[in-house]
Amino acid sequence: MPDDTPRPDPDADLVQRAREGDTRAFDQLILKYGDKLYGLIYNMTSNKEDTHDLLQDVFARAYHSLPKFKGRSTFYTWIYQIAINMTLNFLKKRKRRSGLSLNDMESSVQQDPALVESGWESDPERRTNLHELQKRLNEAMQHLSESHRTVVTLFDVQGLPHGEIAEILKVSVGTVRSRLHYAHQQLQTYLQDFWEQRF
Amino acid sequence: MKANDQQLGDLLSLKRHERPPEGYMEDFLREFHMRRREEAMQMGSRTGLWERFTAWLAEPGLAKWAYGAGVAYAAVLAVVVSLPKGQEVDQPSLQPVSHPVVEPLESAAPTQLDELDLRPSSEGKLGEQEF
Structure with a gap:
């Protein structure tokens, strides 16, 4: 049977502080998940400018929605959900607008x-x-x-x-x-x- | 030959090492703060306008109410005047048209007319006209 008890959120403290208006706590969350979310959005869009704008929008949405975040999932799951929903919506709009040519895609890989x-x-x-x-x-x-x-x-x-x-x-x-x-x-x-x- | 699952997995896992350029997140954070400040300023100016309006409404005095009523009246008048007016066309009333067919009366059979006398007047008394 699946365990319904919520997992402890490693970011609970930062989230709580950010909710109380501590912008530095939110900055730490951005720095913690920025790279991963950048990779997620970039692999979905294959465009650096779109990735940058979307990532700004994702964190802005999270920042404004923090008071509504009830902690039923971890912050990490929650922000991934925001990022995926926003990216999928963006891709739908982009497809309607013009359709991305494969030539528009980039392959800017920074090797580790x-x-x-x-x-x-x-x-x-x-x-x-x-x-x-x-x-x-x-x-x-x-x-x-x-x-x-x-x-x-x-x-x-x-x-x-x-x-x-x-x-x-x-x-x-x-x-x-x-x-x-x-x-x-x-x-x-x-x-x-x-x-x-x-x- | 296709790549097998393991090879494909290894290939895709290379993408885990894709990173934004060096120093990207610091610049990103600066831009994030700048956007939030601009947002707050816009919100501030919007709430400032609203606060000024509500403060003005809260001030005592009759003149402003008269002025406000005048503006509201003018706005309503402008809306009424600007409404498009269509020409009213009277629709003809539709009534069934009935033309009863009159059956010819059997009794009204054409009567035989007297034959017209076309003889010259000199030929007989009947054709003469007397004045």
Whole structure:
């Protein structure tokens, strides 16, 4: 039986202080989750300017909605829900407005220093392959439907467990798993040509 | 050949290392504070206008009420005048038209007219006209 008791929120203290008007506490929450939310939104939109504007809007919404935050979920789940809802709404509007060309997408990957040290830089050909592969991966991600891209981003890119994704998206764990399975099949097909050429 | 689940997972996990540029979050935070300040100023000016209006209403004096009533009257008048007026067209009343077919009376059979006498007057007395 699922445990309905709410998990202790590691951010409860910061949230409480922010609710009482302590802007520094909210700044700490921004610094804590900014990078992760940036990655989430960027992988959904593939556009830096859109990501920046959306992230500003997400934190602004959270800031104004803090008095309504009852603590039934953790702050982390709550702000992820805000970010995903706002990003999905934005994508719907963008699709209606013009439809994003794949040429508009960016592949501005900043490698983690640990990765650079792990031998990629010493093999320039392999490094070029990796960049090309990531570009193709971003393109393939954009071919997925928004719901499939969301679960791939949350699970494969952000590393969230199935249960948390289900909680954030308000769907069952089974739905998360089946969306992931389908999305992986799609990605494997999109990347097949490239994979055959390079590896 | 397709990438298997493990290879795809490894590939996607590389994206975990994507980061916004160095110093991005500090700039982001500065912009966030600037936006909140602008928002507060806008809210302040809006609430300031409202407060001035309510304070003005709270002041004693009859003249302002007369002035307010005049403005309200003018506004209502402007709305009434600006309303589009359509031409009223009288719709003709629809009534069933009945044209009863009159059956010819059997008794009113055409009567035989007397034959007209077209003979010249010189030929007989009947054609003469006397004045």
